[in-house]
Amino acid sequence: MKRVCKECSGKLSGRADQKFCSDYCRNAYNNRINSDTKNLIRNTNNQLRKNYRILESLRPEPTTKTTRDKLLTKGFDFNLITSIYTTKKGQTYFFVYDYGYLPLKDDYFAVVKKN
Helix, strand or coil: CCCECCCCCCECCCCCCCCCCCHHHHHHHHHHHHHHHHHHHHHHHHHHHHHHHHHHHCCCCCEEEEEHHHHHHCCCCCCCCCEEEECCCCCEEEEECCEEEEECHHHEEEEEECC
16 A cells, blocks of 8 residues: 655655655645634634733723723724623623623723733
8 A cells, every 4th residue: 555645645654654744744734624714713812812912901900991982992892702700799790811891881891800
């Protein structure tokens, strides 16, 4: 049985379980196989990172107030969060990793950092 590289169909020599002729072919194959699903994941992670940086830039010590317009102007996406925390009083905090926000009256938000 002739063994060939999964990416370029070149001849393989060496280990019996070898699938690729080089690191280049291995990387190219895996990038091609995973590219369809990665765009959504990559875009989501990029927006989560952006949301995190925006909340981090407000530097809550221990809390900071801001407006919806200010967050939207910076490019914040309210649809992407990593967790929700509801207090015993019924207040719901929305978190992007360890930074969160609490909706207040009149489109204001309290920005907090989880310890």
